[in-house]
């Protein structure tokens with residue numbers, strides 16, 4: 001289990017034939033300091049992280065701890081890392097939706113665990129563990145969606161930023177409540193937030209612990225779509241699946257290649273991103289889906 005994620009990511013990339021000649025987009029390395037944290041995290045059990053993989057190439061991750069508004073226990077942090085690993089090795093996958101159980105998203109870290117690990121050393125190790133897992137979630141070769149129904153607070157708000165898109169139901173709230181607890185985000189949420197909404201908006205959300213409702217979320221670009229679910233309509237997850245399906249239609253090699261070029265564009269300096277894009281292009285150019293589609297009369 002102590003395999004560092006940077007190496008693992010490179011293996012996955014090369015298995016699927018994608019090589020970056022210069023710098024690789026890889027997940028942050030799990031340093032030796034995080035090795036011991038698993039034992040500490042196991043001391044805080046409760047809840048689960050459930051994964052369903054469908055034949056359509058769409059997966060659903062459910063944050064499941066409804067008695068604590070889906071707060072992350074220590075064992076759930078470990079399980080999330082395991083589920084992300086499963087998705088990293090799922091070669092048929094095209095998309096993933098992250099949702100909370102029982103009509104709410106996630107209330108962040110389990111406050112009982114937070115209190116018990118209040119010393120800086122344990123806190124930093126826990127953060128490093130979650131940062132690595134969430135970075136790997138964002139870097140999956142799948143298009144990812146956070147489905148925010150109810151509340152996404154603290155670490156729950158951070159989790160939403162580790163997906164490519166955020167869908168919110170009316171009445172939903174994303175709130176970086178860290179300031180109210182004398183904290184700043186530590187699961188990578190601040191760094192990702194700045195890339196999504198810019199530094200001005202990030203300052204407002206973090207320094208003001210401002211509540212983001214669907215309308216404000218859309219206005220600042222944090223929320224991609226608002227789902228309206230009234231009785232008799234499709235349920236929220238069905239609606240989210242339908243929304244995501246427009247982006248994952250077609251051969252998995254092509255969808256995964258799209259995610260990879262966007263990822264390198266998002267994370268690498270331009271010259272390196274261009275090299276990475278050429279390499280990914282080389283994996284789809286002349287490949288069977290490309291041949292088949294070239295043979296058809298194109299009508300978009």
Ligand SMILES: CCCC(=O)SCCNC(=O)CCNC(=O)[C@H](O)C(C)(C)COP(=O)(O)OP(=O)(O)OC[C@H]1O[C@@H](n2cnc3c(N)ncnc32)[C@H](O)[C@@H]1OP(=O)(O)O
Nearest residue numbers: 067068069071107108109110111112153154155156186187
């Ligand atoms: C780097 C990571 C930083 C972090 O994530 S720190 C954690 C940040 N999150 C929070 O501060 C959220 C704290 N919770 C709340 O504000 C409220 O519980 C919340 C989510 C608005 C829901 O309010 P209500 O609908 O009124 O429900 P409630 O308060 O009665 O909660 C129901 C039960 O859930 C529990 N709960 C909610 N959030 C929790 C958490 N994060 N850790 C541990 N337990 C939590 C709450 O204690 C209550 O349990 P019980 O029924 O009293 O046994």
